[in-house]
Amino acid sequence: MEAVHRAGVPGLFAEVCDGEQVWRGAAGVADVATGRPVTADLRHRVGSITKTFTAAAVLRQVEAGRIGLDTPIGHYLPKLVPGERGDAITVRMLLHHTSGLAEYLPYAYPSLKAFPALADTGPQSLDDHRFTRFAPTELIEMGVTAPAVGTPGGALGVYSNTNYLLLVQLLELVTASTAEQYITRDIIERAGLRDTELPAGPHVDGPHSLLYESWFGMIDPPRDYSVFDMSWVGPSASLISTVTDLNRFFGMLLAGEIVSPWSLAQMQRTVPVVSQEGKTIDYGLGLYPMESPGQSTFWGHGGTVWGGGALAMTRADGKRRMAVAVNLQRWNRLDSSGKPQPHPIDDALATLYRVAMYG
Template sequence: MTRTPVRAALGTAVAFILLAGAAPAAATGGTLRPQLEAITAAGMPGVFAQAVDGRHRQSAAAGVADVTTGAPTRPGMRHRVGSITKTFTATVLLQLAGEGRLRLDAPLGRYLPAYAVDGVTVRMLLNHTSGIADYDHVIFATDTSLEENRHRTFTPAELAAFGLNQPATNPPGAAWSYSNTNYVLAGMILEKITGRSPAYEITKRIIRPLGLRHTYLPGTGTRIHGPHAAAYIPWYEGVLVDFADYNMSWGWAAGDLVSTTDDLNRFYRALLTGKLLKPAQLAEMQTTVPWVPGAPEYGGYGLGLYSNLLPCGLAWGHDGLVLGHSTISWHSADGRRQVTVAQNMTHYVAPGQPDPISDATITMLVTQLCGEQPATARTTAARPHLAEQSFRR
């Protein structure tokens, strides 16, 4: 029996948009539901999203949350949002920097002597230029490891060791290379400075003040509280296996969060409009490493936040991909136009193969943020930091 190899499970599915001719934003991105139906028509079992244009907000869903029962996907479902957790973790660390309790350009060893790497700073962890390798391909080395780790608890120290024991991807500061190990170490720094867990500090500093009622970090709990969709990965012979129930300790400060599209839009709007960070710290967060070397105008990765060039200007946000759940959350710089979309199947296409689901998703995102685009616009979706390691057999 054969199937498409599963790729590393905790990444980010960012797309940067290159356009032959930029166009001004339209007043509205149109009705959301038909655009989501185009995503399910391309092969996604279920999808739901919320789009915001000023005071106008629309939520919609298409497809099924459960392929066995046929239960429909609903707006407002809880969802594992993976690496969007990184924006929350980085926000707390930048708050600590604004309080004078953290220096971004201090060496890693100042806060975590046992994990010191020559030349690596806190800033390099947050913008993924440390050169410290990822750990996903270690934890999920085989197909069977996905089930074996379903109820396993990983400690942050274990995760950090997995990454640090791999060969470095580049000298510190020399290049951008996405690694969840960076944010495990960042979470450990947060814990060292505050004496509290990342989950405690994120809840106290972000979730409760913003009233994000359906956002939480489950830790070692395997269940998603509240209504949610299954989390599918195509298995042998195309059978969909549900990974919604999972111990997400392996994501920790890099990818543990559960949220909703509405809560994420509220969070990013508060972040981008200065309600969570002082101006100096928000400016640090939005200082990016270019996606395209030598071409910063296309956007890049900042401190837990990235930018993409769209027809209507730079969009800010993040996205996340875990076992069976993926989420993309993009926002205009002023937080006025927003779109967050969640899907319930991942790891469904081999690298280099056509991906009509992603094509339809990107079309929806760009349309909602920028309006309908002219036929002259050339849109190229690239995912430079989805890990390419197959699970080994």
């Protein structure tokens, strides 16, 4: 962890569990101006790790018979995904990003343009929209009306937050409550997570780190974006949690204590998906694997927000668990073509993940 800090991350913290043994640690600072240190119990924005919670909530409704996993989304939300696309895109396709629906983010934040090819763009939209309150249906419309990035059910998916905002609307339809209320009641509280919430406002309540966004070196020095209205992602990436709560959640999920064994098996059926970084990964239903040759497979999810990131991974048997949080994002500078260049932080983090997972 100290090596990651020396490589350039202001602060990071983690928890690693092996059976009944628990290790927690931190390195660096939560505030570069005051020197306040990070500690392992801080609350943190965990970005798209939220998708695992949302996917689990959807599968709980599948188990209850209120949602059909292979039912077209147009059956439930015909106004949001009308016509042939609504008939062709199933709930399962939304969960594992094979719907062909585009990411709405470049349309909501115009100066970001086509993420991640950002050589000619600036971070101005981050400041312009710090307190903007987006309506989820407005964001969904941006993604649905944008040019498709694939055909429904195609062999190669494309990661898109539009998919999960639609799942949020689906949850609200079948539960007759807000998705935040339902996920809190049926997932967060059932799992006994004491420091996890879907926030209503732009602030992180309780002890937390500032979140420093570099935007590929265009914000120099990096600026704090810990205060930010998260309606731009809603319950697809707005979760606040701790490394302890994340390890508890994924341990229970992999043990079949959040969703049924059948649902967990569906979550672990993967398809190739192009990530927002342009890499092809295996992706299930809100869950994806990490593995090294000759080593055990781990399952979990990563996430980023403006200035913050986290990764939570649990071994398939649920006994070895890792959750890591960092308070810097997009540290890689771009070459002339807009491609992020390697940075020492990349190797330092990869080493940390490897040691945390495999010892």
